[in-house]
Amino acid sequence: MSDYIPQELILQILTRLPPKSLLRFRCVSKSWCSLISSPNFIAMHTRQLTLSNHFTNNTRTLIRRYNLTQRKELYSVHFDTDQSFNIDHDAQIEFPFSGFVRSYFRIVGSCNGLLCISDDLFGNKDTIILWNPTIKRKLNLPIPRATLESSEENVGVLGFGFDCNANDYKVVRLAYVQRGDWYKVPPLVELYTVKEGEWRGVSAPAPRYCIAEHFWSQAFVSGKVHWIAFQRSGGRGSMVSCLVLWFDLGDEVFGEMMLPESLVRESPMNMALGVVGESLAVFQSNRCMSGRCCSIWMVREYGAVESWSRLFNTDLDGHLGIPLGVRKNGEVLMAARSGELISHKTRTEGSRNLGIFGTKSSFYVDSYCESLVLLLEGKEVKGTEASDSESDSSEEYEEEEEEEDEVQSREHFVELAMIQFLTALLMVATMSWLVITDGQKRGTENWHGFLIDYCCGCNDADRSGGPRIGFVGDIFSTGLLGSPPYAEITAGLSDSPSTIVKLCSCLAKYAASAFNSETEYEGSTFLT
Numbered sequence: 221m222s223d224y225i226p227q228e229l230i231l232q233i234l235t236r237l238p239p240k241s242l243l244r245f246r247c248v249s250k251s252w253c254s255l256i257s258s259p260n261f262i263a264m265h266t267r268q269l270t271l272s273n274h275f276t277n278n279t280r281t282l283i284r285r286y287n288l289t290q291r292k293e294l295y296s297v298h299f300d301t302d303q304s305f306n307i308d309h310d311a312q313i314e315f316p317f318s319g320f321v322r323s324y325f326r327i328v329g330s331c332n333g334l335l336c337i338s339d340d341l342f343g344n345k346d347t348i349i350l351w352n353p354t355i356k357r358k359l360n361l362p363i364p365r366a367t368l369e370s371s372e373e374n375v376g377v378l379g380f381g382f383d384c385n386a387n388d389y390k391v392v393r394l395a396y397v398q399r400g401d402w403y404k405v406p407p408l409v410e411l412y413t414v415k416e417g418e419w420r421g422v423s424a425p426a427p428r429y430c431i432a433e434h435f436w437s438q439a440f441v442s443g444k445v446h447w448i449a450f451q452r453s454g455g456r457g458s459m460v461s462c463l464v465l466w467f468d469l470g471d472e473v474f475g476e477m478m479l480p481e482s483l484v485r486e487s488p489m490n491m492a493l494g495v496v497g498e499s500l501a502v503f504q505s506n507r508c509m510s511g512r513c514c515s516i517w518m519v520r521e522y523g524a525v526e527s528w529s530r531l532f533n534t535d536l537d538g539h540l541g542i543p544l545g546v547r548k549n550g551e552v553l554m555a556a557r558s559g560e561l562i563s564h565k566t567r568t569e570g571s572r573n574l575g576i577f578g579t580k581s582s583f584y585v586d587s588y589c590e591s592l593v594l595l596l597e598g599k600e601v602k603g604t605e606a607s608d609s610e611s612d613s614s615e616e617y618e619e620e621e622e623e624e625d626e627v628q629s630r631e632h633f634v635e636l637a638m639i640q641f642l643t644a645l646l647m648v649a650t651m652s653w654l655v656i657t658d659g660q661k662r663g664t665e666n667w668h669g670f671l672i673d674y675c676c677g678c679n680d681a682d683r684s685g686g687p688r689i690g691f692v693g694d695i696f697s698t699g700l701l702g703s704p705p706y707a708e709i710t711a712g713l714s715d716s717p718s719t720i721v722k723l724c725s726c727l728a729k730y731a732a733s734a735f736n737s738e739t740e741y742e743g744s745t746f747l748t
Contacts, residue, residue, distance in 0.1 A: 243355060270589060283295070296312075305547070305563065326341045329439075334350055335352075357599065381440035381443070383443070392409065439500055448463075463476050540562075544561075555580045
């Protein structure tokens with residue numbers, strides 16, 4: 221029958237069909253199999269579906285969360301309409317990589333139905349996977365060159381997106397080498413492309429900015445990957461300011477964009493990047509200090525700093541948590557403190573529970589479209605895959621059966637580590653001598669103690685005389701940080717700001733590794 225239908229018409233029909241149907245149609249004939257599997261057809265099909273979703277307003281949203289009861293990552297796709305947020309049962313996604321990590325992956329980004337995931341959230345850094353859940357294909361990236369070739373410890377920040385000029389998907393990695401008590405800038409920069417199949421260096425100068433480890437986020441807009449970065453505006457003791465750092469996947473160069481003035485001095489821990497519609501957006505939430513609030517800012521005209529516009533602003537009451545995305549009807553998707561996904565309207569109209577549960581920090585929300593990407597380059601994913609070491613360590617895992625709050629404890633202590641480090645950095649950078657909130661200046665030995673107490677997140681103030689002043693040993697004596705070597709940390713204390721940064725950096729490392737410690741101890745309350 222195809223002999224009587226023009227080839228151009230067949231092509232137009234096939235490019236409008238869903239990927240799962242096309243996978244079956246490869247069995248029709250050798251010519252159809254060759255056509256559907258060709259790079260040109262896959263690129264044409266992806267463009268057609270993207271345009272179709274745009275013009276028909278057929279918005280679908282991908283939601284990922286970690287379920288404590290089932291101890292697995294759960295994925296679902298939802299139709300986002302003005303009146304409903306119903307699940308798409310035809311787009312069921314089963315996460316196949318649960319054997320690689322004991323908790324959940326970081327989703328670096330999503331583009332044209334392809335997800336980039338990494339296991340770097342809880343101390344690992346070598347597993348990076350490109351995964352197309354629709355056609356069940358995956359591509360394991362090789363170990364980054366900086367990890368293989370460098371003898372020094374490095375912390376990687378990833379970016380993922382699509383180079384439309386080269387018709388290629390790319391992953392960029394910024395490797396910050398740790399030198400003593402700080403990270404060296406500029407970072408080492410390397411790039412992986414699906415077509416080349418390997419990591420290589422980038423000739424463009426690397427940025428002299430830092431990106432907060434553990435809790436960085438990226439957004440792919442206008443052919444560029446974006447991160448929240450920070451820098452000092454001058455020399456030692458100067459203010460710390462934030463900005464948007466971007467990397468052009470086509471030209472392979474870095475650039476920067478200013479944030480709204482009200483966000484320049486905000487802590488990087490309180491900001492995340494995302495996409496609203498097709499525009500770059502910043503999700504700001506202050507969850508750790510008094511005056512809890514959140515806001516969403518969007519760039520109306522890309523590249524124009526003056527076009528930043530605040531879309532949303534609200535106080536965070538008892539149940540509201542992290543802003544994750546904006547729905548088609550303008551409602552804001554948020555992870556409630558209870559671990560449920562909610563759709564928040566306005567302060568007067570309130571919010572609506574969506575019946576989707578997971579650990580608070582594990583939620584990921586992004587727009588989603590099905591595609592054939594990785595049909596040629598990827599390997600088929602069959603069932604639930606496991607890492608090479610899983611069989612060797614399964615008995616150990618069974619012997620060490622952990623409580624249901626394990627993942628929440630991990631999330632808490634990684635967040636605690638970042639609060640320690642960034643708070644110390646910001647406070648030392650803006651003060652040559654610490655002034656306690658009651659207006660009195662303290663001696664050297666006491667402001668060390670207060671800084672450590674404050675950075676550890678202990679809201680244990682003496683209401684009559686200001687914050688509790690104590691030595692770093694008071695923190696260790698509680699057992700909160702797993703009793704690290706006291707002498708190693710406190711040796712050589714001085715009034716040097718760099719000493720405080722080093723001290724808090726050490727504490728951050730101990731806190732990040734203390735995943736099995738309690739989240740509370742008597743007499744203190746953590747700022748969460």
